[in-house]
Amino acid sequence: MSQENILEVENLVMHFGGIKALNDVTFNIKRGSVSALIGPNGAGKTTVFNCLTGFYKATGGSILLNAGNKQTSVVKVLGEKFKGSDFINPAAFAERVKYKMFGGSHLVNRAGLARTFQNIRLFKEMSVIENLLVAQHMSVQRSMISGILNTASFKNSEEAALRKAFYWLEVVHLTEFANRLAGELSYGQQRRLEIARSMCTNPEIICLDEPAAGLNPSETEALASMIRVLRDEHNTTVLLIEHDMGMVMNISDYIVVLDHGEVIAKGGPDDIKSNPKVIAAYLGAEEGEEVSL
Amino acid sequence: MNQQTGVNFGASIKDAVIAGLLALIVFGPIVGVLLDGYDFSARPGDLATIVAVVMFGRFVISIFVQSDVGRKFLYRHAMKEDGVTVTAPDYKSKMYYILPIVIVIGLLVPFVATKYILTVVILGLIYVLLGLGLNIVVGLAGLLDLGFVGFYAIGAYGLALGYEYLGLGFWSMLPIAAVMAAIAGAILGFPVLRMHGDYLAIVTLGFGEIIRLVLTNWTEFTHGPNGVSAPLPTLFGLEFQRRSREGTPFHEFFGLPFDSAYKYMFVYLILFVVVLAVLYVKHRLTRMPIGRAWEALREDEIACRSLGLNHVLVKLSAFMLGASTGGIAGVFFATYQGFVNPSSFTFFESALILAIVVLGGMGSTLGVVIAAFVLTVMPEMLREFADYRVLMFGILMVVMMIWKPRGLVRVTRKGFATRKGAVK
Ligand SMILES: Nc1ncnc2c1ncn2[C@@H]1O[C@H](COP(=O)(O)OP(=O)(O)OP(=O)(O)O)[C@@H](O)[C@H]1O
Ligand SMILES: [Mg+2]
Numbered sequence: 001m002s003q004e005n006i007l008e009v010e011n012l013v014m015h016f017g018g019i020k021a022l023n024d025v026t027f028n029i030k031r032g033s034v035s036a037l038i039g040p041n042g043a044g045k046t047t048v049f050n051c052l053t054g055f056y057k058a059t060g061g062s063i064l065l066n067a068g069n070k071q072t073s074v075v076k077v078l079g080e081k082f083k084g085s086d087f088i089n090p091a092a093f094a095e096r097v098k099y100k101m102f103g104g105s106h107l108v109n110r111a112g113l114a115r116t117f118q119n120i121r122l123f124k125e126m127s128v129i130e131n132l133l134v135a136q137h138m139s140v141q142r143s144m145i146s147g148i149l150n151t152a153s154f155k156n157s158e159e160a161a162l163r164k165a166f167y168w169l170e171v172v173h174l175t176e177f178a179n180r181l182a183g184e185l186s187y188g189q190q191r192r193l194e195i196a197r198s199m200c201t202n203p204e205i206i207c208l209d210e211p212a213a214g215l216n217p218s219e220t221e222a223l224a225s226m227i228r229v230l231r232d233e234h235n236t237t238v239l240l241i242e243h244d245m246g247m248v249m250n251i252s253d254y255i256v257v258l259d260h261g262e263v264i265a266k267g268g269p270d271d272i273k274s275n276p277k278v279i280a281a282y283l284g285a286e287e288g289e290e291v292s293l
Numbered sequence: 294m295n296q297q298t299g300v301n302f303g304a305s306i307k308d309a310v311i312a313g314l315l316a317l318i319v320f321g322p323i324v325g326v327l328l329d330g331y332d333f334s335a336r337p338g339d340l341a342t343i344v345a346v347v348m349f350g351r352f353v354i355s356i357f358v359q360s361d362v363g364r365k366f367l368y369r370h371a372m373k374e375d376g377v378t379v380t381a382p383d384y385k386s387k388m389y390y391i392l393p394i395v396i397v398i399g400l401l402v403p404f405v406a407t408k409y410i411l412t413v414v415i416l417g418l419i420y421v422l423l424g425l426g427l428n429i430v431v432g433l434a435g436l437l438d439l440g441f442v443g444f445y446a447i448g449a450y451g452l453a454l455g456y457e458y459l460g461l462g463f464w465s466m467l468p469i470a471a472v473m474a475a476i477a478g479a480i481l482g483f484p485v486l487r488m489h490g491d492y493l494a495i496v497t498l499g500f501g502e503i504i505r506l507v508l509t510n511w512t513e514f515t516h517g518p519n520g521v522s523a524p525l526p527t528l529f530g531l532e533f534q535r536r537s538r539e540g541t542p543f544h545e546f547f548g549l550p551f552d553s554a555y556k557y558m559f560v561y562l563i564l565f566v567v568v569l570a571v572l573y574v575k576h577r578l579t580r581m582p583i584g585r586a587w588e589a590l591r592e593d594e595i596a597c598r599s600l601g602l603n604h605v606l607v608k609l610s611a612f613m614l615g616a617s618t619g620g621i622a623g624v625f626f627a628t629y630q631g632f633v634n635p636s637s638f639t640f641f642e643s644a645l646i647l648a649i650v651v652l653g654g655m656g657s658t659l660g661v662v663i664a665a666f667v668l669t670v671m672p673e674m675l676r677e678f679a680d681y682r683v684l685m686f687g688i689l690m691v692v693m694m695i696w697k698p699r700g701l702v703r704v705t706r707k708g709f710a711t712r713k714g715a716v717k
Contacts, residue, residue, distance in 0.1 A: 053599060102603065109601035117599075123592035126585075127379045129709050133582075134589040135600045140582050147581035148574055154581075159712075167714030179379045179708040201600055 005066060006031040006205050006237050007052070007113075012061035014047055014261075021047045022261040025061070029205070029254070034231055034238045036248045039258035040281060045241045046118055048258065049207050053115045054078050054105030067112030067204040077111070079103040110138060114203035116194045118210050118241075124183030128174060128193060131182050132165035135200035168196040171229060173222075187214050192226075199230065205237040206230065212244045220244060224251050249273065257281070305355035312351035316344045378703065382710035388659075399565050403558035411557045413673045415629050418564045419622050420665040424649040425571055425658065426618030431647065432656035433584065434611035435591025436486070437494040440501025441646050443481075444474040444616040446638040448623020450508060453521035453633050463526035467624050474620025475613040482612040486605050489594075501643055508635040520634025523627035525556050526563060557629075564625050571618060575658055578614075580707065587611050588656070648686070652693055654700020663701055 007029040014022035021044045029035050037045050050056040052063055054074055063074040079100040086093040099107075109115075123131050133140075141147070141157035169175045172192035177185060182193060191211055198206055208227075212220045224247055230236045242248045248255065249269045257265040257272060259281040265272055272278055317340070325340035326333050357363040403411055423445060430438045451470040455461040461469070485496045508515050515521065578584040586607045590597050594604050627633045649668055653660030672682050693701075 055595070055598075102605075104603065104605070105598045106601045106603050109599055115599050117596070121593045121596040121599075123589045123596065125377050125592055126588060127706050127708070130585055130706065131589075134585050134597070134602075137582050137586055138601045142582050144581075144583065147583070148577045150577065162709060163712055163715045165714075166712045167716050170714045175711060175714075178711060179382065181377060181379060181706075197600070 003066065004030060007239070008062075008064040008066070009048075009052070010062045010064075012048070012051060012063065013059045014044075014051055014056060015059045020261055022051070022058075025258070025261070025263055027256045027263060027266055029237060029239055031066075031204075031237055032231065032235065033253045034227060034240070034251050035254040035256065036252040037239065037241045037256050037258060038243070038245075038248055039264075043258040044261040045258055046209055047261075049115060049209055049241065052108075052207060053113060054108040065108070065111055065113055065205075070111075072108070072111040074108055077103045077107040078105070109201055109203070112202075112204040113207065114198035114201050114205075115207040116191075116198055116209055116211065118213070120187075120190045120194055122182040122190055122194060122197070124181065126182060127179055128169070128182050128185070129162070129165050129178045131193060131197050132168060132200050133161055135197045136161045136164065139202065164200060168199055171199075172196045172226065188216075188219050191215070192223075195226070195230075199234070199236070203236060205239060208238065208240040208242075210241050210243065212242055212247055220247055223247075227251055300356055300359045302356075305352055305359070308355045309348045309352040313344050313348040316347035320344065377706060379706045380708045382708040384708060396569065400562070403561045408554040408557060411554065411561055412629070413670055415557065415561050415564060415625075416673070417666045417669045418561075418568050419625050419629070420646070420649060420669045421568055421662050422564075422571060422618055422622035422625070423646045424653065424661040424665040425575055426615045426622065427646050428615075428650050428653070428656065428658070428661050429575070429578070429587070429611050429618070430615035431650050432654075432661075433579070433591065434587040434608060436608060436611065437490060438497045438612075438615070439494050439640075439643055439647065440481075440497035440499065440504075441615070441619055442638045442640070442643040443501040443504035444477060444619030445623040445626065445642070445646075446504050446508060446635075447474045447477050448620035449523070449627035449633045449637070450515065450521070450623075451620065452624045452627040453523040454515065456524045457521060462524055463624070463628055467621065470620040470624045471617040472620075474623070475617040478613040478616030479609060482609045483605070486608040486612065498640070498643075501638075501640060505635050505638050508638070515635075518634060518636070520632055522632050523630065525628055525631065526559060528559060560625070560629050567621065567625070571621075572658060572662075579656075579658075583607070583610060645686075648690065652690070652701060654697075654702045654704055657700060657702040657704050660700050660702030 005028040009028070010026050012022055012025040013020075025044075025048060037048060039045055047056065051058045052074065054077065057078050058075055061075075065072040065074060077099055080096060082093075082096060086096055123134060126134070140161045141154050143154070146154040166175065166178070169178055172195060174185075174189060174193060174196070177189065182190065185193060191214070195206075195208065195211065211227075212223055215223060227238055227240070228251065231238055240248075240252075249272075252269060255265075255267065255269060255272045256263060257275075257278050264277045264281060265275045267275075320340060320343050324343055325336055327336050358367055402414060406414065423441070426444070427438065427441045430436050430441070448470040451473050452463065452466045455466045455469065481497070481500050485493060488496065509517055511517070512519075579588075586597070586602055587610075589600075589602070590604060590607050590611075597607070598604055626637070630637075645668060649661060649664045652668065653662070653664035668686070672685075675685075678685065
């Protein structure tokens with residue numbers, strides 16, 4: 001297993017019926033980097049994220065996550081179809097049955113990959129702080145008995161969870177809104193809360209789907225510095241989808257460009273800026289005309 | 294708000310005439326014609342009375358809403374600010390003062406109330422249990438369960454059949470029934486909880502009916518529609534019958550004259566303690582990770598999965614806990630009736646329990662308690678109107694949906710004091 005790459009995506013294919021949303025997408029994300037996935041509308045960026053995080057079961061290809069000192073195959077934990085060889089090998093059979101029954105996208109998060117959504121998905125009728133407490137579900141004391149009896153160990157675990165929640169609220173500048181309903185926050189605040197919520201699950205890599213959408217320039221600037229905090233102070237690898245080229249070029253170390261479900265370029269910001277295919281894809285998308293390369 | 298002052302009588306008369314015409318159409322065939330064997334006779338008098346009442350009522354309401362008081366009233370209810378609120382961190386609920394009083398009154402009830410009132414209150418408390426159980430599933434976890442009565446039936450038949458075949462009494466069946474109902478919940482839940490909304494509702498509806506049909510048709514085991522008798526609880530082995538098969542009955546042991554009210558007092562006291570315990574557990578659950586996970590699941594399942602929560606297991610836990618509460622309610626129902634048969638577990642019962650949850654305010658514990666009493670005790674109090682029970686039920690629902698669509702009691706969430714943040 002490669003320690004250098006936290007995420008290895010190989011020949012990823014995703015078809016929705018006749019629609020080929022992704023054709024053979026291959027890229028690697030380096031541990032500790034800030035990487036960006038860009039491309040015109042409908043290029044398949046969100047689809048890539050949904051495959052990475054296990055919300056879509058990829059039609060083909062492999063996604064390997066090297067986090068938490070082990071390697072996780074995203075395709076496998078979602079529960080694959082039985083193969084002929086499984087009926088000879090009981091261990092493989094048992095594993096497949098286990099993932100079929102209890103597998104799912106939650107295992108991807110537990111393996112160390114968190115995400116946010118393009119159309120914000122908060123728990124709107126719960127308070128801001130509760131949103132962050134839910135995210136810590138896997139790390140708090142979950143025993144029914146100690147919770148009902150309100151034992152000391154339960155109280156300690158809740159207190160630790162609250163402290164962590166308030167820590168992240170400070171990072172995203174939402175401390176004063178702790179006891180407001182998440183649905184009452186403004187759009188920009190909701191975006192920040194969603195990032196804080198994903199960070200509460202202790203991920204090693206966080207995937208942000210258009211975090212700067214709907215933010216004004218100064219908020220975008222603040223977001224960029226927040227993303228650096230995630231990487232520098234929390235050793236979190238960041239992969240983001242973004243349309244704001246200024247921000248992308250400013251913060252990312254590595255960029256993958258997608259168009260019509262295919263990777264048309266990957267590399268550092270400077271390479272991408274001058275890449276003719278990328279320019280054509282963007283111009284073509286803007287003017288709505290076909291540009292053949 | 295309408296700024297125009299004064300009352301427009303013309304408009305009110307117009308409203309009244311329209312309402313009268315509608316009443317004529319609706320009630321004409323129902324009240325105006327009386328079937329008499331193969332013949333029928335017209336009853337214009339009755340019809341005229343009803344239409345006159347409707348017109349008068351509409352006229353009065355129309356005048357009222359045009360008055361200042363009425364306008365204020367409308368304004369207040371037009372503002373839909375009865376959503377969820379978060380309390381201040383230092384907020385102390387008034388319940389801390391009210392609850393001890395309620396407990397004392399509750400413990401005194403059996404000694405002052407008549408036997409009839411006691412039976413009504415027991416029924417009310419059984420529905421409180423049912424409401425609390427379904428509230429976990431529907432109110433907190435947001436899973437529409439239309440077959441909740443199935444778990445109620447499992448509890449009730451568990452006691453009756455457990456006594457008949459295994460000789461198990463009330464005290465052993467109380468926990469066993471809870472476990473049995475929870476297992477039934479798991480068996481039903483595991484395959485279907487991947488479904489959402491409407492599909493889940495239909496499957497659970499089917500489940501409730503299957504249980505009832507099995508109870509009706511498996512006559513060798515359940516005695517079908519004839520029903521089974523269920524035992525009474527015992528007090529350290531003392532029975533509450535007039536004559537006991539073995540040992541001394543309760544009244545002889547204490548040298549009291551026999552009174553059938555003792556058994557209701559005893560059932561009431563146990564039930565009251567169980568309801569208090571369930572209320573406490575329920576209160577704790579909403580402050581525990583599992584309770585938060587249920588509510589998060591209701592809000593957004595996809596987001597839950599992205600945070601590492603196994604949505605199937607979270608739903609399953611809600612389903613099982615709700616079911617076990619239903620099972621406990623069933624045991625009390627059986628022991629209180631002394632007899633169970635399948636006709637107590639129809640779909641109407643599920644609908645009634647669901648109505649309790651919706652009326653009380655999804656997720657609100659206090660609301661469920663109030664609604665359970667309103668919906669079970671009120672029909673008992675208004676025996677004379679028994680024929681109109683379902684009609685009144687419907688009217689109540691419509692009125693509630695217009696004025697308080699989010700239930701009687703608005704849901705509050707606990708606020709947290711700001712702390713110094715830290716990560717381990
Ligand atoms: N669930 C789905 N079913 C069918 N087609 C889908 C589905 N999800 C995505 N697609 C298709 O896949 C293609 C890529 O969509 P995707 O949402 O990934 O684009 P995107 O790059 O995120 O665009 P944007 O920048 O607008 O967010 C689109 O043509 C879309 O119609
Ligand atoms: Mg997208």
